[in-house]
Amino acid sequence: MAAPASAYKDRQFLAVIGDEDSVTGLLLAGIGHVTQPPDSQKNFLVVDSKTDNAAIEEAFERFTTERKDIGILLINQHIAERIRHRVDTYTAAFPALLEIPSKDHPYDPEKDSVLRRVRRLFGE
Amino acid sequence: MSGTGNREAVFPTRQSLGLMKAKLKGAQTGHDLLKRKSEALTKRFREITRRIDEAKRKMGRVMQIAAFSLAEVTYAVGGDIGYQVQESAKSARFRVRTKQENVSGVFLPAFESYTTEGNNDFGLTGLGKGGQQVQRCRETYARAVETLVELASLQTAFVILDEVIKVVNRRVNAIEHVIIPRTENTIKYINSELDELDREEFFRLKKVQNKKQRDTAAQDAEMRAKREAKAKADSDKENEDAGDEAGQPDILGEQEDQDVIF
Numbered sequence: 422m423a424a425p426a427s428a429y430k431d432r433q434f435l436a437v438i439g440d441e442d443s444v445t446g447l448l449l450a451g452i453g454h455v456t457q458p459p460d461s462q463k464n465f466l467v468v469d470s471k472t473d474n475a476a477i478e479e480a481f482e483r484f485t486t487e488r489k490d491i492g493i494l495l496i497n498q499h500i501a502e503r504i505r506h507r508v509d510t511y512t513a514a515f516p517a518l519l520e521i522p523s524k525d526h527p528y529d530p531e532k533d534s535v536l537r538r539v540r541r542l543f544g545e
Numbered sequence: 546m547s548g549t550g551n552r553e554a555v556f557p558t559r560q561s562l563g564l565m566k567a568k569l570k571g572a573q574t575g576h577d578l579l580k581r582k583s584e585a586l587t588k589r590f591r592e593i594t595r596r597i598d599e600a601k602r603k604m605g606r607v608m609q610i611a612a613f614s615l616a617e618v619t620y621a622v623g624g625d626i627g628y629q630v631q632e633s634a635k636s637a638r639f640r641v642r643t644k645q646e647n648v649s650g651v652f653l654p655a656f657e658s659y660t661t662e663g664n665n666d667f668g669l670t671g672l673g674k675g676g677q678q679v680q681r682c683r684e685t686y687a688r689a690v691e692t693l694v695e696l697a698s699l700q701t702a703f704v705i706l707d708e709v710i711k712v713v714n715r716r717v718n719a720i721e722h723v724i725i726p727r728t729e730n731t732i733k734y735i736n737s738e739l740d741e742l743d744r745e746e747f748f749r750l751k752k753v754q755n756k757k758q759r760d761t762a763a764q765d766a767e768m769r770a771k772r773e774a775k776a777k778a779d780s781d782k783e784n785e786d787a788g789d790e791a792g793q794p795d796i797l798g799e800q801e802d803q804d805v806i807f
Contacts, residue, residue, distance in 0.1 A: 425701055433640045435690070441691035445627040446615045449658065449679070453634025467631065492641045493697040514704045517656070517697040521604065524612040528605035536601065536699055538707070539594050 432492035432515060436464040436484040438477065439497040442524045461490065464491065468500050476506050484516065491516045498533070499501040509534050554732040557738030565735065569728040576720045583713045585649045590706045593699055600696040604689075611689040614682040621678040637661070639687065641694055651709045655698040658691050 435452040437444055444467050447453075457461045460502045466480040481504060484494050498520045511518055511534075519537075522528035531537075554563040618626065641656045 422776045426617075430643065433642060434637050435639070435641065435694075441625075441627045442615055445630050446611055446682065446686045448630045448634045449615075451638030451683070451691045452690060453631075454637035455635055463634070464637070465631070467627075467633070492643060493694065495693060500770060503679060512616060512704065513707075514654070514701050517701040519697050519700060521693065522608045524616075528601070528608070533601065535597065535703065539597065539703075 422533050425481075434491050435493045435495060436491045436516070437494065437495040437523070438466045438468060438484070438500055440442040440481055440500070440523050440525075441467050441469065442519065444497075455487055455516050462488070462542050464488075468497070474503050478507055481507055485511060485513070485518070493517045493519060495519050497526070498519060498528060499523060501534075502532060509537075552728060552734050555735070557735040557742075559739065562732065562735045562739070565732045569725065569732065572720055572728060573761050576717060576725065579713055579720065581715045582649050582762060583710060585640075586651065586706060586710050586713065589648050590703070590710060593703050593706065597696070597699045597703060600692070600699055604692055604696055607689045607692050611685045612662055613677070613680075614685040618678045618682045626679075637702045639690055648706075651706065653702040653705055655702065656694050657698075658694040660687075697720050698722055 434454050435447075436450065437447050444465050448465065448487055452464070454464045462483075464484070466477070479498060481494075481496070486493070486525055492515065494516045496508070496518065501520050508518065508520075518534075520533050551567075555565070639658065639660050641658050643654045643656055645652045645654045647653075
């Protein structure tokens with residue numbers, strides 16, 4: 422049933438996979454975090470047209486399953502679109518996956534995995 | 546006989562009938578309770594869904610405003626600050642903590658945002674020019690992230706509730722369509738078997754009674770025959786005796802003397 426407290430009590434950071442503008446803005450808000458030097462992992466990934474899908478998938482995997490200190494993962498919708506199969510099959514409660522609009526790509530509720538689930542549940 | 550349907554493997558005894566009846570009652574109570582739980586959760590679920598819908602729309606607007614303020618920064622600073630910002634990010638100022646809320650026995654975690662004071666990674670960003678815009682942009686984005694955090698907690702609640710509702714509904718359906726019919730079937734089976742035994746027992750008793758009656762009747766008849774035979778023998782003997790005494794009437798007897806007429 423409900424997740425045990427240990428599943429989310431240490432989750433205190435937000436992570437972001439997005440284009441440069443989104444990441445810059447969110448970092449300005451102060452969500453950026455780099456872990457202690459030995460492995461110094463960033464909690465953000467900047468994706469541009471040159472980044473290939475494997476890299477995005479790897480970052481997605483790292484933020485969702487490997488790191489246990491991330492509570493919310495923000496991902497630009499047009500990037501989520503590129504790894505749609507991964508996003509759609511992601512059903513865990515933690516970290517929460519949130520698709521956000523970017524500057525060049527306005528928000529489209531039709532593509533959102535959660536909103537699609539909502540619609541499917543209510544039979545629309 | 547109702548042994549054809551799906552039923553539990555029990556011996557048809559009164560004890561197991563009692564057990565089955567208790568089980569049926571328990572299943573019905575459980576079904577009612579779970580149904581109510583499922584309804585409460587669904588109500589909550591619908592409310593959350595509605596709020597998610599609103600929050601997603603709000604997020605669209607807020608992110609647009611935030612993106613615009615970032616564009617202002619780029620214009621004011623006169624160059625791209627992205628690289629600088631990415632490199633100077635060290636420790637998160639904006640963090641979330643989780644708390645939980647109890648809805649009908651289900652713990653729904655909710656995120657709450659807080660900012661740690663003291664560290665400011667971007668103190669020097671926009672030092673040359675556009676510092677004011679950078680500041681405003683940071684505030685706008687902080688507000689946007691707050692909205693996102695709110696949305697994320699709604700969404701987490703949504704995911705967890707979805708799962709829990711599925712489990713509860715599955716249980717409700719299992720009880721309603723499997724356990725209750727099966728228990729009822731078992732009760733019916735036990736009842737019919739017990740009735741059958743009752744009928745058998747009744748028939749047996751009747752048989753025994755019949756036989757006893759027949760035996761008694763035969764005995765009676767025999768006795769009667771014996772008695773009659775004996776009685777007959779007695780009366781024959783008596784007759785013989787009576788024949789002997791008929792010659793000399795008993796003058797001293799009680800019988801009235803005939804009047805003697807001279």
